[in-house]
Amino acid sequence: MKKLVNIILLFSLSFLAMGQQISSPNGELQLDFELKEGVPYYSLNYKNKPIILPSKLGLELKGKSDFTSGFVISNADKREFDETWEPVWGEEKSIRNHYNEMTLTLHQDAEHDHRTLVIRFRLFDDGLGFRYEFPSQPNLAHFIISDEKTQFAMAGDHTAFWIPGDYDTQEYDYVESKLSEIRTLMTQAITANVSQTSFSPTGVQTSLMMKTKDGLYINLHEAALIDYATMHLNLDDEKMIFESWLTPNANGDKVYLQSPSVSPWRTIIVSDDARDILASRITYNLNEPNKIEDTSWIKPMKYVGVWWEMITGKSSWAYTDEFPAVKLGVTDYSKAKPNGKHGATTANVKRYIDFAAEHGFDGVLVEGWNIGWEDWFGNAKDYVFDFVTPYPDFDLEGVRDYAKVKGVEMIMHHETSSSVRNYERQIDKAYQFMKDNGYNAVKSGYVGTILPFGDNHYSQWQVNHYQYAIEKAAEYQIMVNAHEAVRPTGIGRTFPNLIANESARGTEYQAFGGSKPNHVTVLPFTRQIGGPMDYTPGIFEMDVSKLNPDNNSWVNSTIANQLALYVTMYSPLQMAADLPENYERFMDAFQFIKDVGLDWEKSVYLEAEPGYYLTIARKEKGTGNWFLGNVNGNEGRTVEIKFDFLEAGKKYEAIIYSDTKDAHYRNNPQAYEIKKIKLTSKSKLSQYSAPGGGFAISIMEVQ
C-alpha cells in the first residue's frame, strides 16, 4: 500500500513544472527557480537586470549520497505575507514585513535515498531571503553538513567592500576593489590579529557590500544564524561566482543537524539607491518574532567607562606586574605590589560615576575589575576568570552603592578570554552575581584563540555558545553586548536583550595603529546589516600619545565625525568612549553626545554612498527631537540637505556641530564649529565635511 502511494506521488510529481518563479510585492524583483537535470538553480533580477545569474543550490552531507542533484519538485507553495511589527528598540518604531513566498519541496530519487529538501524563498521589495529546510524523514534523521554549496553568481566584476574571510575575527579594515582584484589584495588585507584563521585567497566575509558598474547595490549576508556554522563566501574569480563557505568545527565538520531543522537565511539586498540598503529590514524580518515576553527591563543606554584608558595603554587591566601566572583561588593578591597603573580602582571608577551622573549618562562600564588579568591573554588558560572576585583596590559593593545614590547603572564586564567552557561553567554564578549587585547589562568578550585550540570563533559549536549566553542572560533579565562573538544576523529581533555586538573593527583600532578614515562610511552597509554595533565612538583626543607617550597611534577622525557617529552608527547602546578630562576640554561639542537620542521613532536616510559618505536623520522616540549625522570619507565634501523630513508648519531650532574648513582627520581633527540656526521643513543647508570628518545636528521643536 505504501509502495503504491509512493508510485502515485512520483507520478503526480512529474506533472509539476521544473521551473517556478515569483515576483516581489512591487514587481521589481523576480526570482526564478529551475531544476536542470535534477540540479536546483535560482536566479534573481531587479528591474529586469540580472543580480544573481543562475546559481546552484544544495549541500554535501558527510558519508551520505549527493544532496545537490537528483531532485524533482514535488510541491510548490506560494503565498503573500504582510505584517507590521514593533521592535523593542530600533531605527524606527514599526517595521513592515512584506514578501511573496515560494516554498519548494524537492524530492530525491531512489539513488539518493528518497530524501526531501525544502527550499523556502521570501522575496521582498528590497531583496531576497532563502533557506534550506530539512523536514523530518527517516533517511535524513541526523546528518553532518560537510559543505554547503549555495552559489551567488555575479553578473559582472563588481566593486566590493570586503574584509578577508576568517574563522576567528572580523576586525579588519575594509578594502574597496573589483572582485577580480581580491586575490591580489588579500595578503595585505590580512592585518595582524590575536586570533585569526583565513582560509582562501578569495574568501571574504558577509555582510558583503557590492556596487555594479550600472549603479546597482547588492548586499550578501545571512539572517537567523542559529545552530549552524557561520557562512563566508569564496569567490571563483574566473566565473565571478561566490559559493558559501561554512566555518568548521574543531575536526573540520561544518554542521551537525537533525531533522526537522532549517539553515539560516541567505540574504541578497538589492537596490539602485544605496540608501535602500541601509533602510532594509530584511535581516530582522527573516528572524523569528521576539521570544521575551516581558521586555520592560530592556532599555537603550548611553554610557561611559573605564576602557579607553586601558586600550590606549594609559592604564592597565591588571592590578600587578608581579605574577607570571595567576591561579584563581590560590594566588594571593593581598600581598602583591600594585603596578600603579590599574584603571579599575575605586577612586577612578567613582570619578567616572560622578562624570556620568553630572552629564546624564545611564551607565558606567568598568573593565579590569576582576582578578586574573595578569596572564589572561594568549596563554591557553582554562580557568582564567571567575567573574565574581574584584581586585583588592576595587570596592565592588562600595562602588555599587555609590552608583545607586548617583542614579547611575553599573555595566558588568565579562572577558572570557575565549575560554568558553570556563565561562559556561561560571555563567549562572556570574549572572546571579550581577543581579545581586544591580547590574543589568554585560559586555562580554572573546579575545584570543578558542579553547581548546582547534575550534573557531564562528563555528556552529561557538555560535551555539553565544546563543546560549544570550538566552541564559534573558532568563536573568540581563542585556548582552558581546564583543568578538560572531557578527549578528538579526537575532536581536528574537532576543532583544542582545542589544549590541562589536564583531567588527571598532574604535579600539584607532589606538592600535588607526583605521581608515572612511571606515565608518562602510560599516553601516556591512557589519550593521545584522544588528547594532557597540562601536564606542566619541574620541575627542586623536593624538593617542597624549594619553600614553609610548603609543603613537592616531585616531583618523575629526571631532565632528565622532559626534555624527551617534546618529550614523545605529545602536541602542552608545558609549562616550573618551576620558572625562578630554570631554571637559570640549564641553560645547560634548553637549551633542549628551543630547543625542538612543531609540528612534523613524530614520530618514538622506544620502548614502558606501566608502564615501552617508547622512542620516532620526527622530527620537518620545521627545520628537531630530538628530542628524553625516560622516565623510577621505576627501572633503559639501552636503546639500533638505529638511523636508521635518513636520510641515513647525518651527525648529538646530545646533550644528561641524568641521571647520581647515579641519582634517590627520592634521587638524579638533577644528570644529558650533552654530545655532532656525529650521522648518522648507529649510535647506549646504554643509561642508572635512576629510575623515562629518557633522552632527540636533533639532528641537520650538514651542
Place this chain on the structure above:
Amino acid sequence: MKKLVNIILLFSLSFLAMGQQISSPNGELQLDFELKEGVPYYSLNYKNKPIILPSKLGLELKGKSDFTSGFVISNADKREFDETWEPVWGEEKSIRNHYNEMTLTLHQDAEHDHRTLVIRFRLFDDGLGFRYEFPSQPNLAHFIISDEKTQFAMAGDHTAFWIPGDYDTQEYDYVESKLSEIRTLMTQAITANVSQTSFSPTGVQTSLMMKTKDGLYINLHEAALIDYATMHLNLDDEKMIFESWLTPNANGDKVYLQSPSVSPWRTIIVSDDARDILASRITYNLNEPNKIEDTSWIKPMKYVGVWWEMITGKSSWAYTDEFPAVKLGVTDYSKAKPNGKHGATTANVKRYIDFAAEHGFDGVLVEGWNIGWEDWFGNAKDYVFDFVTPYPDFDLEGVRDYAKVKGVEMIMHHETSSSVRNYERQIDKAYQFMKDNGYNAVKSGYVGTILPFGDNHYSQWQVNHYQYAIEKAAEYQIMVNAHEAVRPTGIGRTFPNLIANESARGTEYQAFGGSKPNHVTVLPFTRQIGGPMDYTPGIFEMDVSKLNPDNNSWVNSTIANQLALYVTMYSPLQMAADLPENYERFMDAFQFIKDVGLDWEKSVYLEAEPGYYLTIARKEKGTGNWFLGNVNGNEGRTVEIKFDFLEAGKKYEAIIYSDTKDAHYRNNPQAYEIKKIKLTSKSKLSQYSAPGGGFAISIMEVQ
C-alpha cells in the same frame, strides 16, 4: 645584586654530584638518578635486579627550547615519610604511606632559558612513584607540553598483559604476550568499539602488568591524573623501551599548563610475589588526602537495577520506535506509540524495588528513565538528554515514594552520550533534581565519540571534565560511578565520592559476544590498580539467548565464579546485575551475594597469578565476618587454602559456594555446590575451581 646571587648560585651548583640515589625503607629497591651530558636518567633495581634500565626523563614544550637536556642539579632534598591514614572506604581500614623521597631541582643553562624543573621521586617498599614539578618562574609561566619523554626501559622481553593503546576506550580483552609480540598481535587485539582511536602498533594502556622470566612482577601506571593528559605507553620493541604517550586534545596539543604545577605520578610497582601488586597502595598514597570534610553521606552500596535486560536486548532504553530524531522540549512523547519493550516502566522498576527490599539491597539503578534514548547514540547530537524529564511510562515521583517506603535508595543514571558540554550545562539542574528526589548516587556514562568530534575521551580537556563532575557532585553530596570516563588513578582517596568507575571491559561485554574466561584474573592487576571497578557481576544465566532469542552471546563464567567476583573485584559499589527472575531460580547461590560484605577491615591476598588465578580473603568492617573468593583462568585447578588469617582460638562456620567437578564456563556454568563446614585458624581446604570458574566462601564466627 640579583646578578651576583645568580652567579653564586650557579657556582654552588657545580659542586652538586651529577648522580643521586635513594633506597626504599626496607632497602630492597634502589633508585639511581644521573645526569649524562645534561640529560636526566633514572634507573630502578629490586633486590639488585634491574627493573628499569637507565631511562630518560624530560618533556617537549611547544614553541620553546628543549626541556630534556642542558640540565645541572641545583638542589637535592632527601627525606623519609611515614604516615598511616584511614580511607573512607577500601580494602582495609588503614593504609600505611611510607617512603623515602628525593627531590631534585634541575636547572637549565642559558641556551635553555635558565628554566627550572623539579623531579620528585618517592620510593616505597613496593615500588616507585615520580613526577615532574614546574615551579613558578618567569621563563616557564604558561606552556604547552607537546610530548612527555618519560622512558621506562625494560630489562628484558617480559610477558605483558596488555590492551591496545587508545584515546577513547579501554573496553578491550587483555592479551598475554611477550613485549616483542605486541606489534604482531595488535590488529586482532583492537576489537570493535563505538568510539575508539588507536595510535601506534606498539602502543598499550596503563596500568600495564608484566612478568619477567625470573619471576618479577612489574606494573606501570600513573597516580593523581589531574589537569593533565592520560598517559599511554609506546614501546620501542627493538630496545624494549616504553615511552610516555600522552592523549592529545582536539588540535593535537597534549597539555596546557601554567607554573606552579605538577604532572601526575608515574608509578612502577615491583615485587617477586604477585600478591604484593594487589596489596600495593602506591596509587592511593601518591594522591592527595581526602578533601571532603563531611563524608558521612559516602556509603558503600549493593544494588540491583534495570540494566542487564537492556544490555542483552530483552528490553530497550527507548520508549518508542516512532521518532527518527528527538528534539527535547519539542518532540511530543505523549502521542507516541510505546514500543512495548521499554525497560524503565513504573511497574518493572517497582518489581526491582520489591526484589531489592526483600533481599536487603541498598539501591536500585534505573537506566532509560529519561526522554531522549530514541536517537541518543552515534548522532553527534548536542542536546541529547536533559536528565530531568522522565518518560511517560515512568512515574518518577511515584517510584521515588514507593522506594522510600520500601527502604531502598534509587540510583540515578546520567548517560551523557559524550555530549559533554550539554552535560555541564545541565549538571547543576540535574544534581539538584537528584537531591530534590532523594537520589544520592549517580551512574554516569560517556558512550560514543566526544562532541564536538575531534577531542578524545582521555585528553586533558576531558580529564578536567570528569574531575569537574566529581567535584561538583561532592558539592551536592552525590556519589559518582562514572562509566567510559578515564580509568582511575587513585583519585578516590582525595574525592571518595568517586566510588567506582567502569573504564574497562565490564560484564556488559558478556552480552556483546563474551569476554575471555580469565579476564577477571587480570583486571585486579591492571584496571583496578587505580581504583574500584563497577564490574556489575552476578550473572546466573549464561545463555543470553534465554533473555533475548536474537542475542547468541554467552557469559564465559560459572555461577561460582560470578559469586567470587564480589570478593576479588574490590568495589564499594557492587551490583547484582542479573534479572530477579534469574536469581529466583538459584536462591541458594544468591544467598552469597546477599551476605557478602562491601567495606573491609582488612584484605589477605592468599595467592595470585595474573591471567591464571587469584584468591583473596577479606574481613568485613563492623561484623568481623570473612569472605573469600577465588577466580580461575582457562584451566581447572585445585586451590590449597590455609585459614591461618582467621583469629586463633575462635570458631567459625563457613559456607562454600563452588563449581562442581564437571562445571565449565562454556558447557556447564550453572553447576555449583554449596557446603557448610566448620573452620578455625588451623583449618586447611583443598578446593577445585573449574575452567572460568571459582568459588566463594562466607565465614561467620560461631559465638
